[in-house]
Amino acid sequence: MTQNTTGGQDPARRGSPAGEATGTAEGQAPAIDRGTDAADGPAVPTRPGPDAAGPRAAAADAGTDAVTCAGLAYAFGETTAVDGLELSVRDGEVFGLLGPNGAGKTTAIRCITTLLPVPAGMVRVFGHDATRERMAVRRLLGYVPQQLSADSGLTGRENVALFARVFDVSRRERAARVGQALAAVDLTDAADRLAKTYSGGMVRRLELAQALVSAPRLLILDEPTIGLDPIARTSVWEHINAVRAATGMTVLVTTHYMDEADQYCDRVALMHRGRVRALGTPDELRTGLGERRGTAKNGELPTLEDVFRDIAGSGLDDQSGDFSDVRSTRRTASRVG
Numbered sequence: 567m568t569q570n571t572t573g574g575q576d577p578a579r580r581g582s583p584a585g586e587a588t589g590t591a592e593g594q595a596p597a598i599d600r601g602t603d604a605a606d607g608p609a610v611p612t613r614p615g616p617d618a619a620g621p622r623a624a625a626a627d628a629g630t631d632a633v634t635c636a637g638l639a640y641a642f643g644e645t646t647a648v649d650g651l652e653l654s655v656r657d658g659e660v661f662g663l664l665g666p667n668g669a670g671k672t673t674a675i676r677c678i679t680t681l682l683p684v685p686a687g688m689v690r691v692f693g694h695d696a697t698r699e700r701m702a703v704r705r706l707l708g709y710v711p712q713q714l715s716a717d718s719g720l721t722g723r724e725n726v727a728l729f730a731r732v733f734d735v736s737r738r739e740r741a742a743r744v745g746q747a748l749a750a751v752d753l754t755d756a757a758d759r760l761a762k763t764y765s766g767g768m769v770r771r772l773e774l775a776q777a778l779v780s781a782p783r784l785l786i787l788d789e790p791t792i793g794l795d796p797i798a799r800t801s802v803w804e805h806i807n808a809v810r811a812a813t814g815m816t817v818l819v820t821t822h823y824m825d826e827a828d829q830y831c832d833r834v835a836l837m838h839r840g841r842v843r844a845l846g847t848p849d850e851l852r853t854g855l856g857e858r859r860g861t862a863k864n865g866e867l868p869t870l871e872d873v874f875r876d877i878a879g880s881g882l883d884d885q886s887g888d889f890s891d892v893r894s895t896r897r898t899a900s901r902v903g
């Protein structure tokens with residue numbers, strides 16, 4: 567098992583917001599709140615139809631943004647990771663949070679998932695306050711963290727079943743839901759093999775199944791395709807999009823792959839040094855930079871990577887490495903022993 571694997575731990579500590587229910591900071595023991603609003607939740611990961619989020623939820627917050635951050639700030643000691651973040655993710659969209667290493671993306675996401683507290687500012691998920699209504703927020707989320715969240719010593723099915731238990735999927739429904747989540751990511755045939763025999767792309771799809779088993783209204787993916795080959799990357803996105811088409815879930819994703827952001831995100835925010843520096847559709851951002859540079863009228867639109875470099879400036883090269891460095895630093899395949 568590699569150093570990044572988390573074999574033997576409760577899945578609650580391996581990327582499940584629900585499992586870290588009572589912890590307000592990293593490292594606290596998981597404890598699952600099975601409070602009164604712990605209803606069965608959305609029925610199946612792939613349930614089609616406009617009411618996929620459940621009629622109760624749909625009625626309660628129709629028209630509400632999936633995520634709202636206002637003045638969100640978070641510091642690790644002297645290091646300011648998030649510095650007054652303003653962000654709105656609309657219900658149903660695929661929203662890309664981009665930015666160089668250390669921009670604060672993961673920290674912001676961990677505040678949104680309630681894995682970190684919100685020391686300053688406000689975070690809401692479908693109208694629920696991340697500080698005061700933590701469990702309500704967690705029940706709406708599926709989260710694929712940047713670090714490995716699958717246990718190499720368990721089979722794919724066992725991994726997903728653990729998450730189903732943590733997310734309060736009822737015992738009666740559990741086997742069916744686990745099967746559906748595995749099928750949604752095309753892992754039915756490999757479901758009973760140990761995860762350590764999976765390729766990097768399969769591991770990432772397994773983690774996707776873990777996050778989907780609770781039929782989340784908001785799926786949060788922190789670098790879901792890092793280190794994967796182009797075919798595996800496409801496959802991960804195809805599975806995300808298929809589930810999204812079937813359920814209408816919102817997707818908040820971070821990625822260092824500008825081509826993916828361009829292709830799959832409805833809107834993107836470029837984050838740098840803890841704040842959003844640019845926001846729009848990929849087209850809007852490219853056109854905006856083209857106009858500023860005066861190249862748009864020649865039909866030479868900049869790429870999203872040009873936009874990124876324009877905003878992140880020299881700090882990108884000095885402090886963070888470039889995209890190819892990032893791509894080569896972590897290999898999902900090697901993270902499973």
Ligand SMILES: Nc1ncnc2c1ncn2[C@@H]1O[C@H](COP(=O)(O)OP(=O)(O)OP(=O)(O)O)[C@@H](O)[C@H]1O
Nearest residue numbers: 642645646647665666667668669670671672673674
């Ligand atoms: N647990 C921690 N303890 C101390 N500092 C941290 C911790 N986690 C993050 N930081 C710091 O907070 C800042 C933001 O880090 P964060 O991981 O949120 O960035 P990121 O945008 O997700 O980067 P990457 O693209 O590399 O994943 C960085 O300066 C980082 O060093």
Ligand SMILES: [Mg+2]
Nearest residue numbers: 671672673712
């Ligand atoms: Mg990160």
